[in-house]
Structures are given as structure tokens and as C-alpha cells.
Amino acid sequence: MSPNLVYVVVVGVLFATGVTLLLERSLTRVLMGVILLGNGANLLLLTGGRAGGPPIVGTTAEEEMADPLPQAMVLTAIVITLGMTAFLLALAYRSWHLNGHDEVQDDVEDRRIMVLAERDEGPGTADPETVDPVPARAPDGRRVAAGDPGRTR
Amino acid sequence: MSWLVPLPVVMPLFGAALTLLLVGRARAQRWVSITVLAATVAVAALLLVRSTLDGPLVVEVGGWVAPLGIVLVADQLAALMLVVSAAVTLCVLVYSIGQGMADGNEETPLSVYHPTYLVLTAGVCNAFLSGDLFNLYVGFEILLVASYVLLTLGSTENRIRAGTTYVVVSLLSSLIFLVAIGLIYAATGTLNLAQLVDRLDALPDDLRLVLQGMLLLAFGIKAAVFPLSAWLPDSYPTAPAPVTAVFAGLLTKVGVYAIIRTETLLFPGGRTADLLLVIAALTMVVGILGAVAQSDIKRLLSFTLVSHIGYMLFGVGLTTALGLSAAIFYVVHHITIQTTLFLAAGLVERRGGSTALDRLGGLARLSPVLAVLFFVPALNLAGIPPFSGFLGKVGLVQAGVSDGGVLAWALVAGGLLTSLLTLYAIARVWNLAFWRAPHPDMPEPGDGVRAARTEGAEQPHDDPAPAGAALPRLMTASTAALVVLGLGLTVVAGPLFDISTDAADDLLRRAPYVEAVFPGGAP
Numbered sequence: 001m002s003p004n005l006v007y008v009v010v011v012g013v014l015f016a017t018g019v020t021l022l023l024e025r026s027l028t029r030v031l032m033g034v035i036l037l038g039n040g041a042n043l044l045l046l047t048g049g050r051a052g053g054p055p056i057v058g059t060t061a062e063e064e065m066a067d068p069l070p071q072a073m074v075l076t077a078i079v080i081t082l083g084m085t086a087f088l089l090a091l092a093y094r095s096w097h098l099n100g101h102d103e104v105q106d107d108v109e110d111r112r113i114m115v116l117a118e119r120d121e122g123p124g125t126a127d128p129e130t131v132d133p134v135p136a137r138a139p140d141g142r143r144v145a146a147g148d149p150g151r152t153r
Numbered sequence: 154m155s156w157l158v159p160l161p162v163v164m165p166l167f168g169a170a171l172t173l174l175l176v177g178r179a180r181a182q183r184w185v186s187i188t189v190l191a192a193t194v195a196v197a198a199l200l201l202v203r204s205t206l207d208g209p210l211v212v213e214v215g216g217w218v219a220p221l222g223i224v225l226v227a228d229q230l231a232a233l234m235l236v237v238s239a240a241v242t243l244c245v246l247v248y249s250i251g252q253g254m255a256d257g258n259e260e261t262p263l264s265v266y267h268p269t270y271l272v273l274t275a276g277v278c279n280a281f282l283s284g285d286l287f288n289l290y291v292g293f294e295i296l297l298v299a300s301y302v303l304l305t306l307g308s309t310e311n312r313i314r315a316g317t318t319y320v321v322v323s324l325l326s327s328l329i330f331l332v333a334i335g336l337i338y339a340a341t342g343t344l345n346l347a348q349l350v351d352r353l354d355a356l357p358d359d360l361r362l363v364l365q366g367m368l369l370l371a372f373g374i375k376a377a378v379f380p381l382s383a384w385l386p387d388s389y390p391t392a393p394a395p396v397t398a399v400f401a402g403l404l405t406k407v408g409v410y411a412i413i414r415t416e417t418l419l420f421p422g423g424r425t426a427d428l429l430l431v432i433a434a435l436t437m438v439v440g441i442l443g444a445v446a447q448s449d450i451k452r453l454l455s456f457t458l459v460s461h462i463g464y465m466l467f468g469v470g471l472t473t474a475l476g477l478s479a480a481i482f483y484v485v486h487h488i489t490i491q492t493t494l495f496l497a498a499g500l501v502e503r504r505g506g507s508t509a510l511d512r513l514g515g516l517a518r519l520s521p522v523l524a525v526l527f528f529v530p531a532l533n534l535a536g537i538p539p540f541s542g543f544l545g546k547v548g549l550v551q552a553g554v555s556d557g558g559v560l561a562w563a564l565v566a567g568g569l570l571t572s573l574l575t576l577y578a579i580a581r582v583w584n585l586a587f588w589r590a591p592h593p594d595m596p597e598p599g600d601g602v603r604a605a606r607t608e609g610a611e612q613p614h615d616d617p618a619p620a621g622a623a624l625p626r627l628m629t630a631s632t633a634a635l636v637v638l639g640l641g642l643t644v645v646a647g648p649l650f651d652i653s654t655d656a657a658d659d660l661l662r663r664a665p666y667v668e669a670v671f672p673g674g675a676p
Contacts, residue, residue, distance in 0.1 A: 022325070027317060034324050041331045048339030070338065073287055077331060080294050084324060087301055091317055098310045104321070105314045107387045109452070 007047045014040030025104040027092040034088065042074045050136040154203045158227045160196045161235055161278035164189050169271035176264035184251050186267045190243040190274065197235035202230045206654060209659075211284070212357035220345050220676055226284035228666060229656035230481060234410055237485050240273050241402050241492050244635045248496055249395035251627025265302065273299035273399070280407050284670060286344040286394055289411065293330065293375070296322050297621065301406060302457065303348055303396045311391045319388035326374035326641030333367035340364070346418055349672035350663055351421055351539065365420040373457035376408030380438035382459045386443065389458075390451035390508075394499025397451065401458050402492030406484055409465045413480065416469055417660040423466040429470030430560045437463030437571040444578045448499045450508040451583065457534060458491055464571075467564050468549055471556050477657035479548030482650060486533075486541040493530040493635040500526065500624055500632060501586065506548055510582065523624060526588050526632050531583065533639055541642035546572055548650070644671045 014036050021033030049067030053060035092102040105113075175181045195325055208224060209228035213219055249266070269640070276296025283289040301323075303339030305316040338344055341352040370381075377385040384407070389397050408655060416425070424563040440460025447453035468480025498508055504520050505513045517524040525529070532538035546568060642649065659665045 022321070029322055034321075035327075037328050041328055041335065044332055045335040045338070049336050054318065068534065069344075070335075073334070076287075076291065080291075081299075083298060084320075088320065088324075091305070094308050094440070095313050098313060104317050107318075107383075109387065130201060147240075 002046065002052075002118055007043060009046070011040050011043050014043065025103045027088065027095060030104065031085065031088045031092060035081065039083075040078070042077050044110075045070045046076050049111060104150065154199075155212050157196055157200055157203070158210050158225045158282060159214065161193050161239065162275050162282065163199075164193055164196070165235075165275035165278065167284050169268040169275065172267040172271060173265075176187070179253075182264070182267045186246055186271060187243070187250075187382055189271060189646065190239065190246055193274065193278070194236070194239040194243055197232065197239045200227045201229070201232040201236050201652075203227075204229050205655070208665060211584060211669050217274070219670055220343060220348050223288050224271060224345065224670055225288075225667065226285035226346075227669060229652055230413070230660065230670070232280045233481065233485065233652060233656065234406070235278060237488050237591075238277055238281070238403050238406075239274070241488055241603075241635070242270075242399060242640060243639070244631045245395045245399045245492060245496065246270060246400075246632040247634075248398070248499070248628050249393075251625045251631060252393075252499070252631075261449055268297050269302045270399075272296075272313040273303065276608060277403050277407055278368075281410060284346050286337065286346060287427060289656055290327070290330055290334055293407070293411075294327060296404065296407065297327065299399060304392045304400075306396065308395060309368060310625070315388040315391040315473045319382055322384040326371050327411070329374075330366060330371035333364060333371060336367070339363055346414075347667045348676065350667050351417055361420065362424060365415075368415050368419075369425065372411045372415070372424050372602070374408075376405050376462055376466075377459050378413060378432055378462060379439050380432075380460075380561065382436065382440065384453035385459055386452055389455045391450065394495065394502060395397055398492045398495035398499065400493050401455070402488045405462055406459065406488050409462065409469075409484055412466070413469055413477070413660070414602075417477070418474075418666060421472075421661070421663065423470075423472040423649055426472050427560060429466055430564055433463045433470055434468035434564050434567040435463075436460065436466060441571045441574040441578065445581075447578075448510045448515075449583055450501060450515075450586065451495070453578060454491070454498060455492050457578065460571055460575070461487055461491070464549055464568060467568060467670040468552060468638075469558075470564075471552050471561065472661075472666065473556060473659055474654065474657045475555060476549070476552035477660060478654040479545060479552050481653040481656055484543075485649065486545045486639075488643060489635060489639045490530050490533050490542060491563065492525070492536060493632065493639055494630075496632045496635060497523070497530065498526040500628060504624060505586070505592075505626075510585045513586040514589045515587070517587040519591060522629060526629070526636055527587070529585065529636050530639055531579040535579050536572045537576070539643055541639065541646060544643065544646050544650075569664040579671045629638070 018033045018035075018040055021029045021036065024030055024033070030061030049070035050065075051062045052066040055065040055068040095102045168185055171185050172182045200210065204227050209226055211227075212225045214223045214225060216222070223366065249270075253266075263470065273296050274295070276292050276299055278292075279295060280289055280292030283292050301316065301320050304319055305312045311341065334344065337349070337353075340356055341349060343352060344350060353364070356364075374381045376382075389400055416429075437460050440456055440458075443459060444453050444456035447456060461483075464483050465480045468476040468478075468483060470476070500523050501516065502508045502512065504523055505516060507513060529540075533542045536542040536546045547567060550565050553568070555562040
């Protein structure tokens with residue numbers, strides 16, 4: 001079938017706004033983005049099938065029936081989106097509860113490297129091989145002084 | 154025998170419902186979960202035997218004839234994946250039960266753990282068995298939603314932070330997959346994999362490339378392939394040890410499975426083969442360099458996980474029977490070994506109170522059993538003969554050499570380098586955590602047991618782990634079982650390679666799959 005222009009434009013707008021919101025820091029906006037993107041995807045699924053009368057034998061002539069499969073798929077996708085929306089809302093609420101905001105936070109590693117870069121130190125300084133835990137404990141429980149040749153690594 | 158096919162999906166789902174009804178009765182929940190997963194292992198093994206002897210088994214769900222209804226197909230590849238993942242999930246379940254009992258939180262607060270875990274298993278099995286693109290999407294969603302819940306168990310600050318990234322990235326990949334499905338349906342009018350074989354072949358080349366690219370992108374995110382892998386090492390390590398283990402073993406491999414399936418069945422001819430090879434090389438090398446730079450065992454293992462996905466893509470990208478066969482073997486090996494290592498890391502955290510390398514030491518002396526449980530799979534991962542990791546890598550190198558192209562040779566070199574660096578990363582963990590003198594902050598054995606008893610039931614599930622607790626027997630036993638399973642892969646490597654070669658041949662010929670679904674030819 002030939003795609004309907006209105007559909008295509010609406011899907012395009014939904015995707016564009018959805019992606020913009022997805023790039024935000026606040027989880028609530030990300031959630032809005034996900035909902036818009038999900039709806040866009042659902043509409044896109046619908047455009048894949050033929051439009052027409054209700055696909056029930058006896059009510060519509062066979063060549064005028066709508067394609068029921070995309071509708072079934074959209075129903076499934078809507079249910080999944082609903083569940084995801086609920087879960088993301090719960091995440092955002094919990095995040096607000098814990099931190100007072102719902103912003104997506106940095107990767108722990110990223111932040112550590114950033115801090116090191118600000119202090120102008122390489123990431124290697126945090127390496128346990130260069131920073132040996134002194135004083136290590138000797139087998140008999142006695143503290144061993146640093147540089148003791150008997151110390152094993 | 155085809156009535157067996159839906160069981161790996163249906164049984165865990167029923168089990169999940171039953172365990173949900175049994176909330177508050179921890180003992181009953183445990184027995185239901187163990188029984189269900191043990192039965193799944195048995196069914197999966199039967200499926201593997203039948204599909205090897207008689208060819209793919211097909212079930213039309215609900216009795217609807219093939220292109221109208223959904224089909225479940227258990228060919229050798231799917232059955233093999235089922236066997237390994239069911240066995241691994243069973244071991245991890247036993248481990249988590251051991252952990253829960255050792256922490257003394259029989260009732261608290263995770264009555265949802267068992268149902269969610271079983272739903273996850275059902276989702277994984279559904280993805281493996283699905284003969285329909287939309288059903289594959291549903292399988293992915295089932296396992297992903299379950300994984301969101303498992304990853305944020307206890308909803309502590311750290312897990313919420315990591316979970317947010319994970320959920321948003323997974324949602325994005327699911328959306329891309331869904332859009333690809335919509336486009337494929339619009340272009341071909343079907344989503345049945347066997348029917349798509351002919352119909353996609355009839356499409357114009359550029360359109361096919363777009364569809365293939367979208368599917369690769371969606372599965373690439375799920376499989377944590379290099380430019381799309383940043384989410385994984387951040388999110389996995391924060392989860393409880395058994396959850397991380399099962400995620401590491403299964404979730405990325407479902408993505409790899411989907412790539413193998415679509416690249417061979419729907420889009421043969423290797424138009425993206427070179428792209429796959431380049432990505433494979435980058436995934437291997439960048440991933441392992443990340444691992445070398447880590448100072449925490451769990452994060453380090455997460456990076457090796459990303460890195461070794463590259464080996465599987467290497468095999469897929471070669472598009473030869475030899476390459477595919479080696480890739481399938483490698484998937485089987487990697488599911489087992491990576492899970493074992495994460496379980497061992499969980500034990501290290503219990504014994505040493507941390508997985509940070511600068512706070513550990515002397516574990517080899519303090520806990521020789523743990524040392525063995527870590528050392529054997531670690532060497533296996535690095536590819537030391539005679540372990541299965543070595544055999545898998547030899548298979549891939551052979552496939553690469555017989556291909557002979559420049560890219561293939563580059564990948565052989567990259568693969569060997571990655572193997573070497575994996576050994577280095579693993580040896581570093583071994584030296585720091587196991588061999589050097591015990592760290593002064595390390596808890597004495599028994600410290601944590603007392604601490605755990607006094608804190609008792611308020612303690613959230615393994616977070617933080619009661620440091621220094623003597624290793625619970627059940628946890629050690631299940632880890633040991635997986636170590637033995639990993640060693641067993643070496644013993645049965647011959648027959649296993651036969652199966653994977655058969656599976657690879659069938660995948661490349663495509664006809665066996667189509668004929669199994671449509672005995673009279675595709676409509």
C-alpha cells in the first residue's frame with residue numbers, strides 16, 4: 001500500500017521530539033521522550049498494513065478488509081510501553097527520593113577520570129600496583145615495615 | 154516430540170506465577186524454581202538430541218497454520234543455546250539461594266526475586282526458540298523487563314543510578330528493533346522468519362541494506378558491541394553477584410544469537426561482513442584495554458565480557474561454515490565461563506569484603522578453594538590449553554587463516570593480542586587479590602558471620618555483603634559445578650564441534666530451516 005502522508009509526517013515529528021527529549025538529563029523528560037518515540041513506532045507499525053473495514057469474515061468483503069496483524073502488534077507494543085512507562089516513573093520517583101532530583105548521573109569511572117584530569121594526574125595513579133597497601137601484615141600477624149625485603153607482593 | 158518445543162518458555166512462566174503465589178514461603182519458592190529449571194534443562198537436552206537426529210522441530214502456537222500464526226522452531230543452534238543457558242541459570246539459581254540462606258534473609262524482602270528470575274529465563278528461551286521476528290521482540294522485552302527489576306533489586310542509590318542508564322539504553326535498542334520490524338512488515342507483508350527468507354531476497358538491495366543495518370544496530374546494542382557497549386561495564390557490576398553473573402552469561406549472548414540468526418537466515422551473502430569484522434576487531438581490542446585499566450574485579454570482568462563478544466562477531470563476520478561453527482562453540486564456552494567468573498567474584502567479595510583490587514590480598518592462602526574456583530575459569534577465559542577457551546580460539550584462528558583475506562589476518566592478530574591481554578588482566582587480578590600478602594583491612598574469617606548474625610534480618614539482600622563470612626557451602630558448590638561444566642566442555646569438545654558445525658552448515662544452507670517450517674515450500 002502507499003503510505004499516507006499525514007501518518008508519515010506525524011511519525012517524523014514524534015520521532016524528532018522524542019529523540020530531543022531522550023537527550024535530556026532529567027529522567028522525567030527522558031520518559032516523555034520514550035513515550036513519544038514509542039507512539040511514533042506504533043504509528044509506523046500501523047502504516048505497514050492496509051487500511052480498510054473491520055477484518056471479520058461476513059462483515060467486510062475480503063479485499064476491503066484492514067490488515068489485522070499490525071494492529072495486533074501495536075496492541076502488544078502499547079502494553080509493553082505502558083509497563084515500561086510505569087517502571088521508568090518508579091525509577092524517577094526513587095531517584096528523586098534518594099537524591100532530591102531525577103537527573104541521569106555520570107558513569108562512576110567517567111567521574112573519577114574527570115577528577116584525576118582536573119588534578120592533572122594520570123589515571124594510572126589509582127592503580128593498586130603502584131600504590132601498595134602499606135603496611136601489609138606478615139603471616140604471623142606482625143606489621144611489616146615498608147621496604148622490608150621479606151615482604152611479598 | 155514437537156510438543157516439547159514450547160515447554161522451555163511455558164514452564165518458567167508457570168513457575169513464575171506459582172512462585173508469585175507462594176510469596177512469603179521461601180522454602181516452597183526455592184523448590185518450585187529449582188524443579189522448573191531442572192525440568193527446563195532436561196527438556197532442552199531432549200530437544201538438542203531430537204533436533205540433531207531428526208532436524209528442526211517446529212510448533213505452530215495455538216494450532217494456527219504457519220504464516221498466520223507464530224511458530225517456535227528448535228533447530229540445533231537454538232537447542233544448543235537452550236541447553237547451555239538452562240544449565241547456567243540453574244547453577245546461578247542455586248548460588249543465589251545459597252547466598253540468601255547464608256545472609257539469613259529467608260523472607261525479606263525479595264519475594265519477587267524468584268518470579269522475576271523465572272520470567273527472565275522464559276524470555277531468554279522464547280528469544281532462542283522464536284521463528285517469528287515480532288515474537289523475538291516479545292522475547293527480548295520479557296527478558297529485558299525482568300532484567301530491569303533484577304538490576305535494581307533493593308533500589309539502593311547505586312543501583313538506581315546504574316539501572317537508569319541500562320533501562321534507557323535498552324529501551325532505545327528495543328525501539329530501533331520495533332521500527333525495523335515495522336519497516337520489514339511494510340516491505341514484505343510477513344514477519345515469519347522462514348517466509349522472510351524468500352521475500353527479503355526479492356527486495357531491492359539498498360532497502361535490504363537499510364533493514365539489515367537497523368537490525369544490526371538494535372542487536373549490537375544488546376550484544377554490547379564496541380561503539381555501543383559503554384552501558385555494560387557501568388551497569389552490570391552494581392547488581393547482586395548472581396544477577397550480574399546470569400546477565401553476563403546470557404543477555405549479551407541472546408543479542409549475539411539474534412545477530413547470527415538474522416545475518417545467516419535473513420541477510421546472507423555477507424554484505425556487512427567487512428563491517429562486522431572491523432567492529433569485531435575494535436570490540437576485542439578496546440574492550441580488553443578497558444579491562445587492563447580496571448582496579449575492580451567485577452568491572453574488569455565486565456570489560457573482558459565486552460571484549461570477548463568480539464570473538465563471536467569475528468566468527469560471524471567470516472561468513473564461512475568454519476567461522477560460524479567456531480563462533481557457536483565460542484558462545485557456548487563464553488556463557489559458561491563468564492558466568493563462573495562472576496560467581497567466583499561474588500565469592501571473593503564475600504570472603505574479602507570487597508572486589509577492589511587495592512583492598513584484597515592473600516586470598517590464595519586464606520581460601521584455597523576460592524583460589525581454585527577463580528583460577529581455573531580465569532585461565533579458561535584467557536585461552537590456555539587444554540581449556541575450551543583455547544579450543545574456541547583455535548577454531549576461530551583456523552577459520553580466519555583459511556579465509557586468508559587481509560581483514561581476516563588482522564583479526565587473527567587482534568584475537569591473539571586480546572587473548573594475551575586477557576591473560577595479563579587475569580594474572581594481575583591473581584597477583585593482587587590472591588598471591589600478595591593479606592591486606593590489613595581484610596576481615597578475619599568469622600568476623601562477618603558474627604556481624605551477619607547480629608544485623609540479621611534487616612540486612613538487604615547481599616548489599617553490602619557481610620564481609621569475611623566463611624564461604625557458604627551451597628554457593629561454593631554451585632560455582633564448583635559451573636567450573637566442572639566449563640572443564641567438561643573440553644572433554645566433549647569433539648562432539649560439541651560436530652554439533653556446532655552441523656548447525657553452521659544448516660544456517661548457511663537456509664533450506665533446512667525453511668523446509669521445517671513450510672514442508673510444502675514457503676507460501
